[in-house]
Amino acid sequence: MSVPNNYSFSLQDVQTELNLGSTASLQDCFNAARSGGFNSTYQGSKDRLRNFRxxxxxxxxxxxxxSVGYGGSSSNACGSTRFNFYTEYGKSWVNTNSIWTNYQGTIKAPAQWYSDGYASRYWNGSSFTSLGSCS
Structure with a gap:
């Protein structure tokens, strides 16, 4: 989740987004933040809470x-409980080229079928190789 796109968010929302503890100061948040995560409309001089909008x-x-289900077959993945994984930013499920278990994109998901409930895809541990449909 991102920090809300309104001015009703709190320092706690920012601490949570950055995986920092509740004792982190606003300066700690700026130190931990990555420049690519700021919305260009609100980033300003990076000196106040509202820059995190x-x-x-x-x-x-x-x-x-x-959010995808997974399993040993396309039908198992289509019908399974969904869990959060990470894919390429801005790409749809059927167009992404990678799937990871962490938001940093450094740990690739295990080889198996994955599904968003509409389309299933087989991931071999390094690339998607098959595409199926959920009925």
């Missing part, structure tokens, strides 16, 4: 949350 940690790493 719409800050998105995942965007700064080039990833986005993708």
């Amino acid at each position: 719409a800050y998105d940690r995942n965007k700064s790493y080039g990833t986005q949350i993708q």
Whole structure:
């Protein structure tokens, strides 16, 4: 999740987005933030809380949350409970080239079928190789 795109967010929202503890100061938040996560409309001089409006940690790493089920077959993946994984920022499920278990995009997901409930894809551990449809 990102910091809300309104001015009703708090320092706690920013601390949570940055995975910092509740004792982190505003300066600690700026020190931990990555420049690519700031919304250019609100980033300003990076000297006040409102500069974090719409800050998105995942965007700064080039990833986005993708809720998918997984399993040993296309039909198992289509019907399974969904969990959060990470895919390339700005790409749809059927167009992404990678899937990771962490928002930094450094740990590739295990080889198996994944599905968003509409389309299933087989990931071999380094690339998607097959595309299926959920009925």
